[in-house]
Amino acid sequence: MTFHFDKDKNHFFTQNLLRWHASHHRPLPWKGEKNPYLVWLSEIILQQTRVEQGLPYFEKFKEKYPAVHDLARAPEDEVMKMWEGLGYYSRARNLHAAAKFIANELGGIFPNKYEDIRALKGVGDYTAAAIASFAFDLPHAVVDGNVYRVLSRYFGIEEPVDTTAGKKLFAKLAQELLDETQPGKYNQAIMDFGAGHCTPASPSCPDCPMQPHCEAFKQNKIAQLPVKSKKLERRQRFFNYLIFNQQESVFIKKRTEKDIWRNLYDFPLIETESLPEERNFVLKNKIWKLWLEKTEYRLLRVSAPFKQELTHQQIIARFWEIEVDGAFQPDETSWLKTERRNLKNFAFPKVVDLYFKQKFLPLELF
DNA sequence: AAGCCGGGGAC
């Protein structure tokens, strides 16, 4: 698909966008922030995350780590704990790594050139443009989900936004439209407009200042835009967690493998191809036997399945609680014996946290 | 280019 550059249409867009923004902007803690560290922090937190969900985390991080040195000095487990519940945990790992890089290699001075900002771990095209424009007034247009939606509708672009060609097209168009005399304000305006007016479902077309020149509105294609080419597929995984109780303690383990929830904690785990149908399934399991062949144990209870939806996976987790005798010592060196009252100091996936919150487990009878 | 990485809210 080709796109024809129309100077008047572009000018109309930019002018009306800025006019709209003058009376509709949403006040948020990071708006107008010039401290690049805080701009960066807010942008990482807001990647693929709604403002309402990210806001408390931003406040918490800002309070705990007021400057990049504070974040750089923090233990990784502490940073992961601070991030617990927000999802996409590689953001936290990259944030921490970049903070250490800035503190140790750059003398604590946040980079002030687009390419240097873009080179930071966890900073892609969008985040680099956001930091460059908000903190340093550099002329780089942001392209996020809001921008794809607003531009695809206003210009009637049916090119998919999730392909290499589509991304390139929208990036070029966004850069053409940028008001270089006030890049920060312009970028803020287009994202606020997408989030608050040109919304995914039922946008406010009747009182939209862009409406006279909006191709999607004129052609009645609002609901079809933006176009995405890929459809999401989700696979199921069945997790059988073994809760080894030993007096006041339980055994937990850190997830170090290259899989979901890396660097979070959970429990010894047997993954199965389906939901075990018999009570003895896990007890008969080969791995399980290996773990427990040298000790006495007692099965206390088995939870009903807990479900958690991830973007590409559905996790069905069952928790098998057992009591082992005081002499039990696992062969796995990665297991960590922890008193129950200290569990709150570790970061766990949502489904494990949900299990903790159940005062009385919904028991399943086989 | 395609797949993977969370959690929550709106519908």
Next chain:
DNA sequence: GTCCCAGGCTT
């Protein structure tokens, strides 16, 4: 249920 959110990294 499906879609989307102030995306980025790995293969």
